[in-house]
Amino acid sequence: MKKSLFNKLLLISFLSVLSITFAQEQTQAPTPTPSPEKKELILKFMAIFDNANIKDQTVNSILRQIKGSFPKIIENMFKDLSITQPVTEEQIKECYERFSKAFAEKFSKEIDFKKINDNTNFTLYDKYFTETELDEMIKFYNSPAGKKSIETIPQLLKESMQQTTTLLTPKINDMINNSLSDEKELIKQKYAAAPTPVESDKKSN
Numbered sequence: 640m641k642k643s644l645f646n647k648l649l650l651i652s653f654l655s656v657l658s659i660t661f662a663q664e665q666t667q668a669p670t671p672t673p674s675p676e677k678k679e680l681i682l683k684f685m686a687i688f689d690n691a692n693i694k695d696q697t698v699n700s701i702l703r704q705i706k707g708s709f710p711k712i713i714e715n716m717f718k719d720l721s722i723t724q725p726v727t728e729e730q731i732k733e734c735y736e737r738f739s740k741a742f743a744e745k746f747s748k749e750i751d752f753k754k755i756n757d758n759t760n761f762t763l764y765d766k767y768f769t770e771t772e773l774d775e776m777i778k779f780y781n782s783p784a785g786k787k788s789i790e791t792i793p794q795l796l797k798e799s800m801q802q803t804t805t806l807l808t809p810k811i812n813d814m815i816n817n818s819l820s821d822e823k824e825l826i827k828q829k830y831a832a833a834p835t836p837v838e839s840d841k842k843s844n
Contacts, residue, residue, distance in 0.1 A: 673765035680773040681764045682757075687780045688789065698752050706739055713738060 673681065713735050717726055764773065779785040 671765070673761055674770075677765060677770050677773070678761055680770055680777065681761055683777050684764070684773055684780075685760060687777065694753065694756050697756070702743065702746065705742070709735060709739060709742075 713731060716734075717731075768776070780789060
């Protein structure tokens with residue numbers, strides 16, 4: 640019973656993240672597999688961008704999203720078990736930590752993320768780039784200009800966002816204040832037109 644419930648909870652939490660992907664796979668026709676030569680080019684291109692590190696970040700992101708649903712799952716589990724005695728926060732915390740650890744171990748053993756990720760990248764890069772384009776991009780990103788772009792663009796995008804935010808913030812604040820002023824005037828006009836109950840009583844007396 641416990642094992643069945645545990646597997647059910649794992650399935651629910653995992654489907655909450657991957658349901659869209661599964662739905663797409665059901666409706667799409669099998670995708671052609673790229674040639675071994677093209678696969679090699681794709682791997683070379685991905686290696687330029689430290690793809691191993693990106694994979695780790697992706698896995699951690701997926702696990703964070705899944706773990707975000709665990710508190711509700713744990714809460715529902717106790718309800719399903721119809722436990723009559725009071726459950727303390729410490730017991731819930733212990734259950735959460737035990738459940739999270741068990742899930743993480745199960746995930747690492749049963750999910751070959753590298754294989755899934757590589758196959759996904761093979762399919763997408765094969766879809767959008769030819770072998771010639773991949774070869775040209777590899778040459779560019781291995782050149783001094785390409786290496787600099789890899790190192791610089793993340794910082795450039797960060798500074799661009801910061802400067803854009805700095806420029807927009809005063810204008811956005813003005814827009815908010817103007818909208819509030821307009822709304823205040825509308826409210827004043829609306830409620831000034833109708834006397835309050837106290838004022839009505841005074842006039843009747």
